[in-house]
Amino acid sequence: MRLGALEAGGTKMVCSIGDEAGHVFSRVSYPTLTPAETMPHLISFFQNEGIEALGVASFGPVDLHKGSKTYGYITSTPKPGWMDYPFLPELRAALNVPCGFDTDVNAAAIAEHRMGAAKGLSSCLYVTVGTGIGGGIVAENKIVHGLTHPEFGHFWLRPHPDDPTPHGFCPFHDGCLEGMANGPAIMKRWGKPAQELPPDHPAWALESYYLAQMCATAVVVLSPEKIILGGGVMQQEHLFPLVRKKTQKMLNGYVRTPAILDDIDNYIVAPGLGINSGVTGALLLAAEALEK
Amino acid sequence: MRLGALEAGGTKMVCSIGDEAGHVFSRVSYPTLTPAETMPHLISFFQNEGIEALGVASFGPVDLHKGSKTYGYITSTPKPGWMDYPFLPELRAALNVPCGFDTDVNAAAIAEHRMGAAKGLSSCLYVTVGTGIGGGIVAENKIVHGLTHPEFGHFWLRPHPDDPTPHGFCPFHDGCLEGMANGPAIMKRWGKPAQELPPDHPAWALESYYLAQMCATAVVVLSPEKIILGGGVMQQEHLFPLVRKKTQKMLNGYVRTPAILDDIDNYIVAPGLGINSGVTGALLLAAEALEK
Numbered sequence: 001m002r003l004g005a006l007e008a009g010g011t012k013m014v015c016s017i018g019d020e021a022g023h024v025f026s027r028v029s030y031p032t033l034t035p036a037e038t039m040p041h042l043i044s045f046f047q048n049e050g051i052e053a054l055g056v057a058s059f060g061p062v063d064l065h066k067g068s069k070t071y072g073y074i075t076s077t078p079k080p081g082w083m084d085y086p087f088l089p090e091l092r093a094a095l096n097v098p099c100g101f102d103t104d105v106n107a108a109a110i111a112e113h114r115m116g117a118a119k120g121l122s123s124c125l126y127v128t129v130g131t132g133i134g135g136g137i138v139a140e141n142k143i144v145h146g147l148t149h150p151e152f153g154h155f156w157l158r159p160h161p162d163d164p165t166p167h168g169f170c171p172f173h174d175g176c177l178e179g180m181a182n183g184p185a186i187m188k189r190w191g192k193p194a195q196e197l198p199p200d201h202p203a204w205a206l207e208s209y210y211l212a213q214m215c216a217t218a219v220v221v222l223s224p225e226k227i228i229l230g231g232g233v234m235q236q237e238h239l240f241p242l243v244r245k246k247t248q249k250m251l252n253g254y255v256r257t258p259a260i261l262d263d264i265d266n267y268i269v270a271p272g273l274g275i276n277s278g279v280t281g282a283l284l285l286a287a288e289a290l291e292k
Numbered sequence: 293m294r295l296g297a298l299e300a301g302g303t304k305m306v307c308s309i310g311d312e313a314g315h316v317f318s319r320v321s322y323p324t325l326t327p328a329e330t331m332p333h334l335i336s337f338f339q340n341e342g343i344e345a346l347g348v349a350s351f352g353p354v355d356l357h358k359g360s361k362t363y364g365y366i367t368s369t370p371k372p373g374w375m376d377y378p379f380l381p382e383l384r385a386a387l388n389v390p391c392g393f394d395t396d397v398n399a400a401a402i403a404e405h406r407m408g409a410a411k412g413l414s415s416c417l418y419v420t421v422g423t424g425i426g427g428g429i430v431a432e433n434k435i436v437h438g439l440t441h442p443e444f445g446h447f448w449l450r451p452h453p454d455d456p457t458p459h460g461f462c463p464f465h466d467g468c469l470e471g472m473a474n475g476p477a478i479m480k481r482w483g484k485p486a487q488e489l490p491p492d493h494p495a496w497a498l499e500s501y502y503l504a505q506m507c508a509t510a511v512v513v514l515s516p517e518k519i520i521l522g523g524g525v526m527q528q529e530h531l532f533p534l535v536r537k538k539t540q541k542m543l544n545g546y547v548r549t550p551a552i553l554d555d556i557d558n559y560i561v562a563p564g565l566g567i568n569s570g571v572t573g574a575l576l577l578a579a580e581a582l583e584k
Contacts (some may be wrong), residue, residue: 055401061548069386076548123438135513142432146415146515155509156450156542158467172546175450217447223438223511250448254464256353256368257440 001290004051004097006042007104008058008087010079010131013038015278017046018212022115022273022280034081035090045095054067055285056088056102056109057278060134064102064145072101098292100285104128105152107281108142108271109136112228114284116272121225123220126277127152127204129211133178137222153178155217160209165189181210183233189200199238208239212246215268219247219255230271237270244268293582296343297574298334299396300350300379302371303421305330307337312579314407314565314572321390323370326373327382335386347577349399349570350381352426352490356394356437364393390584392577396420397444397575398435400563401428404520408564408578416509418569419444420523421503425470429514445470447509452501454494459479473502475525482522491530500531507560511539511547520565525573530563536560 005024007014013032018024026049046054059077063070068251072088088101102110109126118124118138127135134202135152137144144150155177159166163180169188179185186194190203197203215227229243246263251260259267271277296317296574299306304355305324310316318341320370321576338346353367364380377389380393394402402419410416419427427444429436446468451458455472459535460481462471471477490493521535536556543552551559563569 123436137431137514138436139431139436139438142434144415144431144515146431147511147517147551148515148547150515151512151547154512154546158448158450160296172544173542211450217509217513219439220443220446221427221509223436223440223442225439250465251465254446255440255443258547259439 001287002050002052003133003283003286003290004049004054005279005286006046006054006056006091006281007278008032008056008075008102010059010062013042016279016282017049017292018279018283020283022111022276022283024279024283025277027279032079035085039090043091046095051095051097051286053094053098053100053286053290054091055107055282055289057102057104057282057285058087060103061148061151062087062101064105064149065084068265079243080129098286098289100289102143102281102285103134103136103149104278105134105136106149107136107285108230108277109138109281110143110284111273111277111281112271113138113141115280116277117228117269119272123222123224124226124228125224126230126271127214127226128231129182129229130234131183133182133231137224139222139224152195153182157181157210157213160206163206177210177214181207181214186233194233194236199236204236204239204242205232208242208246211239211243212250214245215247217251219251219260225259227268228271229268230275234270240268240270243244293579294342294344295575295578295582296338296341296346296347296579297571297572298338298346298383300324300348301396301575302351302369305334307334308571308574309341309343310571312575312577314403314568314575316568316571316575318570324371327377328373329407331382335383338387343387343389343578344392344557345392345400345578346383346387347574347579347581348383349394349396349574349577350379351445352395353440354379354393354395356441357360390578390581392581394435394573395426395428395441395579396570397426397428398441399428399577400522400569401430401573402435402576403569403573404563405430405433405564407572408569409520411562411564415514416518416520417515417516418520418563419476419506421521421525422523423475425474425523429516431514431516433449444463445474449473449502449505452498455498469502469506471507473499478525486525486528491528496528496534497529499525500538503531503535504542507535507539508542511543511552519552519560520563521560522567522569526562532560532562
C-alpha cells in the first residue's frame, strides 16, 4: 500500500508517505497557520504523491463520533481559524481517497499497541509530555473514545508541599496535570526551559513527583498493562527511573502485581517506536480506512 | 435459566436465585466470617437450589486473568482467612456448574451497561460510594480488566482548602479518593455517621466537592458516556445536584459536549437498576458462563 500520514499539530503539520507496516518513505512539514494558508500545502503534497488512503492524527479537541454531522471537525481550539473547522471533510473532498481520523495521542497509542512497546498486550496507556500533555488508551484491544475522547492532561493533581507554584498554569483548571507538569509549566516555574535545567535541579524531583502521580492514577483508574511515556519532556531520560521509583512509592504495595512490584522498569517505558509512534499510528489509520 | 448470583462483600455474602433477564426469585445473606465458617453456607444454599450456573461478584482485589494459576482467587485482602483464598475454584469444585467471576463493581457496571442507566451506550463508569469506593468501567462495549482490575478508589485528590483533614484516612495513600470521601471518612472527619448529618451540614459541601473532582477526573481520563453513582453514601440524594454542578464548574467548559454542558442531570445519575446492579451483574456473569 502507498499511504499518506498527516500528523496535525498546533505548531506544524507533518506529512509522510509510508506503508501499512509503518515504513516511512518521505516526510515534509509545514507550519500550522490558518486553514486557508496551510490546507493547500497539505492537499497538494498528498495529491502529488498518489496515495491510496490517508490517516490523520490530529490535535484536538476533535469530533470522533462517526454518526455526527461534525465528524472529523476540530471543535474548540483557540488556534485562529481552526475552531469548528471541517478538517477531515475538506481533506477527503480534495483527495478523494479513504481517510482514517483520530487524535494524535490515540494514533500513537494504536501504533504502540499494534507494533511498539505494548505489542501482544490487550491494553496500554500512551502519554505525551511536552508542550501539552495528552493520553491515548487502549483497553481490551480497542482504542477508547467514549463520550468525546480523553483529555488526559486535565485531571487534578495533589500538589507537592514544596511546589512554589502549586496551582499550575492551566487557564481552565486549578492544578491540573498539564498546567502543573508540561514543558511550559517547567519553564514558568523555574524561569528556564526544561532542556537547560541540569539533572540535579529541583525541577526534576518535582516533575517526576507529578508524573509519578499521573502514572499511579492511571494504574488505579485504568489498570493498563503498559504505560508508555513520550513527548519532548521525556527526552530527559533521567526522568524515567525517578518516575518509576515514585510511582511504586505512591502505590505503596496496594496493587500487588509483579509488573509494578518487581518489574516496573518494563512497565513504565519509553515508546517502542521512538519518535515514530504518531506517524505509524496515522499510517495504521490509513490502512484501516483502505481495508474498509 | 435458573442461575445463582453471589454478591461477595466484606461484611456479608448475598446469595440470590434468578434468571438471565435479571429477575430475582429469592435471596438470603450470611455474614462474611472466615472461609471455613462462611463457605459451607454458600455452597449448601446453591446446591439445594439446583442452579445451572453461578455468577460471582466479589470484593477484591481478585485475580481476573483467565490464564493465571490463581484465577478466581482473592489476593491481598486484610480480611482474616481470605488472603490468597481460592474462592472461585472452591465454589466451582463444590457446585460443579459453569461459574462466571468478576469484581463487585465490574459486575454492577456490566449490568448497568446491559440493562440499566447506560443501556444502548458503548461506555459507562459505575462507582459505588459507601464503606469503600470502587469503580467498574465499560469502554467500547467491554468491561475493562487490564493489568489486574481498576482500584478506582485510590487515586489522589486535590484537597479543598477548608478540609479539616486534608490527608484523609486511607492507610495506604495520602489523600486518595476513598480515604477522603468514603462513608468512614465522613464519620471520622465530622464525628458522626453520614446519615445523621443534615443536608445543610458542611460535610456535604466537602463530600460533593470530592465526588465532583472524581467525576471530572473520570471525564477527562476515561470519557465515559454515563457516570453512575451508587452505594450507601449516594442514598443521600441531595448529593446529586451538588456533584453535578461542581463537576461542571471544575471542568470549566473544557469538554464541550452537550452531555456535560447542557444535560448533566442525565449524565451523572443514580443506578438504573437501583440497589440491584450487583445482583443483576452476577446473574449476567452466570448466564455468560452457561452460554460458553
